[in-house]
Amino acid sequence: MSGMTGGKEIQAMKLDPRTKMLMVVCLSGLALIYDTPVRLLPVLAATIALLLIFRFNVIAVWGYLKPFLFLMLIVFVLQCIFTSGGKVLLSLGPVPLVSSSGLSSGACFILRSMVVIASAMLLTTFSSRDFILGLVQWKVPYEIAFMVFIALRFLPVFRDELINAVNAVQLRGVELKKVPWSRKITIYRSLFFPVVYGVMLKAQHLSVALEARGFRAYTRRTYLRRLNFNFADYVVIVLFSAITFILILLQVLHWISVS
Numbered sequence: 001m002s003g004m005t006g007g008k009e010i011q012a013m014k015l016d017p018r019t020k021m022l023m024v025v026c027l028s029g030l031a032l033i034y035d036t037p038v039r040l041l042p043v044l045a046a047t048i049a050l051l052l053i054f055r056f057n058v059i060a061v062w063g064y065l066k067p068f069l070f071l072m073l074i075v076f077v078l079q080c081i082f083t084s085g086g087k088v089l090l091s092l093g094p095v096p097l098v099s100s101s102g103l104s105s106g107a108c109f110i111l112r113s114m115v116v117i118a119s120a121m122l123l124t125t126f127s128s129r130d131f132i133l134g135l136v137q138w139k140v141p142y143e144i145a146f147m148v149f150i151a152l153r154f155l156p157v158f159r160d161e162l163i164n165a166v167n168a169v170q171l172r173g174v175e176l177k178k179v180p181w182s183r184k185i186t187i188y189r190s191l192f193f194p195v196v197y198g199v200m201l202k203a204q205h206l207s208v209a210l211e212a213r214g215f216r217a218y219t220r221r222t223y224l225r226r227l228n229f230n231f232a233d234y235v236v237i238v239l240f241s242a243i244t245f246i247l248i249l250l251q252v253l254h255w256i257s258v259s
Contacts, residue, residue, distance in 0.1 A: 056122070080097075083099065
């Protein structure tokens with residue numbers, strides 16, 4: 001009996017999918033507003049802590065980030081070179097290459113991307129049906145809710161297509177780790193169009209499958225169940241909303257005082 005009671009308590013503490021969606025919006029919003037690594041690091045730490053609380057495999061986040069590391073590295077280098085201001089850290093004669101402001105801007109981009117991707121992993125801790133049902137109960141039209149879900153679903157598809165394309169190149173005897181950067185950029189640029197074509201082909205197949213199953217055949221849909229907030233949901237929603245509002249307000253006041 002005690003085991004059954006404990007299981008019920010654990011089940012009761014599960015958060016509503018809409019609560020997790022709000023958490024993702026709050027974390028992503030703070031990541032987009034903050035513009036210094038010192039402020040972005042606590043947001044990233046809080047995101048990782050939430051993933052651990054919901055028993056998400058944090059190592060899996062690395063799997064999602066890995067295909068985009070090359071692109072993130074390029075943007076980081078560009079940010080370091082083309083963002084001026086602050087103390088010059090590296091120069092080529094009289095031409096400054098890397099400044100403290102550029103390094104901070106590049107670090108912000110890396111941390112911001114990690115927060116957005118890691119917080120999006122919270123959406124994988126519940127089923128796709130709950131995701132769509134939560135948006136619908138927020139009065140979002142079903143077509144738009146389904147479209148948002150498909151857009152999120154195609155991010156891993158794009159990643160898999162990129163991995164498959166890179167593996168195909170390596171199977172032909174091209175060792176990307178030993179290829180010079182100039183040629184490596186050319187290879188990745190040539191892979192871009194096949195990857196996009198593969199994703200678009202999958203999207204076309206999906207649209208045909210939806211039409212075959214009568215998607216949007218009826219103007220009104222019915223649902224087997226409804227999502228309901230519990231006490232823990234209300235507490236988390238109030239805390240996250242209040243903390244996010246206060247942090248954004250402090251950041252706006254900081255911008256006003258600096259300007």
